[in-house]
Amino acid sequence: MFFNSLSFAIFLPIVFVFYWFVFNKTKSAQNAVLIIASYYFYSCWDWRFLFLLVFSTFLDYYTGIMIEKAKTELGRKFWFWLSISVNLGFLGTFKYYNFFADSFSELLNGFGLQTSPLLLNVILPVGISFYTFHGLSYVIDIYLKRIKAEYNFVDYSLFVSYFPLLVAGPIERATHLLPQVKVKRTFDYQKAKEGVYQFIWGLIKKVVIADTCATYANAIFDNYQSMNSLSLVLGAVYFAFQIYGDFSGYSDMALGMSKLFGIDLLRNFNYPYFSRDIAEFWRRWHISLSSWFRDYLYIPLGGSSGGTAMKVRNTFIIFLVSGFWHGANWTFIAWGFINALYFLPLLLLKTNRSNMETVSLQRDWASVKVFFSILSTFTLTCLAWVFFRAKSITEAVDYIGRIFTNRSFVSQYLQNERYNYEIIILVVAFIVVEWNSRKQIEPISGKYSYLKLTLCLAAIVALGTYSDYKEFIYFQF
Known part of the structure; x- marks a missing residue:
């Protein structure tokens, strides 16, 4: 169901009416309407992947609580890395497995070793990169004690699966969206x-x-x-x-x-x-992804606080990973590498924030x-x-x-x-x-x-x- 389709033109007003005029008495009722609408919206793509969305939601909900409740640092790390590895495991399997298998096979063929890679005959679940990053940022923020774990499963589920942003973003943060879904909304005409x-x-x-x-x-x-x-x-x-x-x-x-x-x-x-300049372009293009990589990858790697070599290294990492996030093809990695080259002179001349x-x-x-x-x-x-x-x-x-x-x-x-x-x-x-x-x-x-x-x-x-x-x-x- 596309935003620009006739079916969505029917779907949206129905959700709007139920949300504001039928189940509008409490926050819980409003959230339930949006959850049902979101799951229906996602199932219109392929209902089988709805189970993957629900599993991913439950995984991060549960591990978030366990990280907060853990009595030892070892326990916190266990639940944290369980969430990270499973999330990235699903993303890597569906999105990147065939790419790596093909690339490795081509590498071996280049050395004269003929191989036939075992490929997965699966389609990419729509929106997996976006809702995976929602969950990752939530778990990371709990682990770093920036936020408290959410104990209301419906509220957390809505944060992950809210249908306007579910399949193509923006990539939301728990600090921004969760407080809004935890209170009853009143209609604002303006x-x-x-x-x-x-x-x-x-x-x-x-x-x-x-x-x-x-x-x-x-x-x-x-x-x-x-x-x-x-x-x-x-x-x-x-x-x-x-x-x-x-x-x-x-x-x-x-x-x-x-x-x-x-x-x-x-x-x-x-x-x-x-x-x-290119630095300004990346402050204005796909802002939610750029800021996500800045906060959860670039800064933890040292950001711009180290020497020139570290700054250059971190810049290339952030752009290469950004390119790879877009798809399993060397063209996306090349695109990220080219943007890193564009950014490099600004970084070295310290004009990237001018x-x-x-x-x-x-x-x-x-x-x-x-x-x-x-x-x-x-x-x-x-x-x-x-x-x-x-x-x-x-x-x-x-x-x-x-x-x-x-x-x-x-x-x-x-x-x-x-x-x-x-x-x-x-x-x-x-x-x-x-x-x-x-x-x-x-x-x-x-x-x-x-x-x-x-x-x-x-x-x-x-x-x-x-x-x-x-x-x-x-x-x-």
Whole structure:
């Protein structure tokens, strides 16, 4: 069940009515409605993996309590590492086993030892990377005595399986979400209105921007060997806006619909393509994952407190692990490695925290420099996205190489073409809207909100009706 599907358009109002008008007397009743809705929502993907979600939930719930109750440090460590190893074991088996088996077999074949790896014929449980990280952060925080264990199983289950964030984030923290589910919520019209606006804007990003760009990005990447430099550049740009519109659109819809239930989720995107350097980009892109790795991996490794060698080591670890988190393919690891290389000069020059405020442009020479820093950061990001999108590292290198060696910048016809140059106008219009709204959560609220809402709904009907791409990119992670 996708957020942009007819079935979800029926599902959400039903949950809303039961939540606010039928079972609204107590916190427990509200949470029970959301738990049932969340489990039904997840079972729509594949009901068999619902048991994995329930087991993972119970595992971290129980081990969290046992860590808190343990009388000795040995006991605390036992329950802590039991939770960590089982969680990572499930994640590794479903997501990475075949990758490691194939890679090891290829390595042996390279030494002349012919092997046939034993592969698992299983599908990846949707959202496993996200709800596993929810549980891991909870157990780690209990072990480090940052929080107390949660003894109400329903409340904890809702924290892990809350359906707006269940399959593609944001990755929530117990310190932020659990206190909200432990109290009764009262309906707030203004918050609900903001939620509707944010949900609609997320839908615009998905069905109008991401799905339209996907039509061209897929056609170009699938036939890149016959494409000229102009088409290859446009393919990289279209994919950049496809993945941004797709993932940030999902996050906006998740945050927006959650406001309908009186619950605030962590912001996951903050206009990342207006960043002036790669460090700023990673403070604005997939914020919940970046902050998770910072708090639970980078800082425990020593962060930036050690010498230069330690800082460089930790930077590469964090980016490589981030790349590997996205999928079992060397292209994701290469993508993480490239971003680490981008980040390295900023780290060594100690300028990685120089752009903390919201960007602005004035009519002066300083703004010219800012403009080109934004443009160069976006260009570097697009080049890295080629590795993320390509099927192999060889294909990514070949794709980028053809950009610089083909040197043909004439328009090419694509077989599945629908909008031709109109898509460029659409992307430019989207950039202008986001630029003018970069100091707020979404562009619809504020002056002329009802007019903007009407235009958005019209765009969704006009372009979204013909969308070929229903699934969200990050569901595979």
